Amino acid sequence: MHTAALEILGVRKAFIRKQRSQQRRGGRKRRAKEEVVALRGIDLTVGRGEVFGVLGPNGSGKSTLIRLVSTLLLPDEGTIRVFGHDIEKDPLSVKRLINRVSVDAAFFKKFSPIENLMYAARLYGLPGGAARTEMRAILTRLGLKEATFHHPMEQMSRGMQQKVAVARGFLTSPTLLLLDEPTTGLDPHSKRDVQAFVREIRETHDATVLLTTHDMDEADRLCDRIAILDDGRIVALDTPGGLKALVPSRNNEKPTLEDVFIALTGHGFAEAEAKKEAVA
């Protein structure tokens, strides 16, 4: 049995972006292409049963990392293994072990939660009857009222849609759950519901969680270990306490993860995001 739920070894990922402007070369008009590096040689190992956080500003490479582990992207260099299965050589085995909740609750908009979840359950080979019972239990646990189970998703609030997305992620009992900013844009109450559910799942199921977030408090509260990602590089990796110990206290106030980020990268989250947007 593999003790490492996830191994990421020397992973690099870049995208080619076409420029809007045109350049003349030898009298011919050509669209210039630019390489945008999202991840620059990432190495990390997540142990079985661990809640591992990846903390970084928008554009730092968090979602690219999640998409790579989800088999939706292929690395340019390096290897990713989920419980020993290589994502490139054995993607079907990897897919059976994972599920993902992303910031964009992507659903068939006119379908009800039950119809969307049933589609997901069948894709993962779950029997219809058992899946129906399970999905009702999870939706209820997440605070959705029975009356909303058959409403079209497009009539639901962002918070309710995200809860259905969380239910879809948990429905298939994934061994490795990938949470890509699952609480971004949620109201405080919905945020607490989702965070409590993640803690509950971790305690009651044999699940490993890879959580990306730019919410420092969320990372601090939920994660056993955290990697800080900046511009495609891991700049620090430790327990929340270990990371905070890297920074001295000021005015008798304990350092926060934001202090750690600023100390390690030389800039704050907002600054990093603004810089990324300016480049884009």
Next chain:
Amino acid sequence: MSRLVREMRGAYAFVERNVNLIKRYWGWEIVWLIYSLTNALAITYIGNGMSAISGQEIDTQYVVTYLLVGALIWQYLSVIFYAISEMIAWERWEGTIEYTFMAPVSRPTHLVGTTLFAIGYGVVRTAVILAIVAAFFRLDLSGANLGGAVLMLLAGSVSFVGLGIVAAVLPLLYPERGAQMTNAVAAILLLISGVYYPVETLPGWLQRIAAASPATYVIDGLRGCLLEGAPTSRLLPTALLLIGVGLAIIGIGLAVFRYVERYAKRTGRLKRSG
């Protein structure tokens, strides 16, 4: 859980999802049915008006049936083609493509589910259009070989499943305009395959391209069955050839799809749009 049961559930997911899409977008279904119906009627009325147009005595009944058979077969084949070629476009539009592609479902299973739905949907839709159109024209199919017609239709479906898979890579490669590009593929097949006129009326170079279109043989065979009552034994070699060619196109389509899916994962083109 046995692999087979899991794959069958996976295939059924696509059938059930597509049926749900029809239920949820029923207004669009009615609009499209009206469009298809009026299209079939308009084309068939050309046959009714041929004597008046040319000022010569012609066998109107034969021309009407000739055009109607073409219109109905094209309805059926194009429904299969679009249902399969749009399997990616729908997911892009709804924004669910990443979830479907990260699910543990093999691409052949994805295809089997989509094909089962496409054939069922195509049969029901064509039957509805036939029932309505039959009220407008006097159709004499008393001498038709209906069993042979079904054989040819099924044989032709195999090829269109393959062509649909090949066309489905377009929305995968071109997130914004790929779906529209599949229309161009369908339009070319319509032009060259003798749907509304004999292939011999086309210029020589187009006739040579028409010889490579499976639809040319499906439509020719079906007209033989329905208009001339051609015996099944005469159709069998063409039907077997169509099935063989269709299976080859499916094989090529799957290989192309696998290659393009890998390319899309390398370049980040699976990301949702829409």
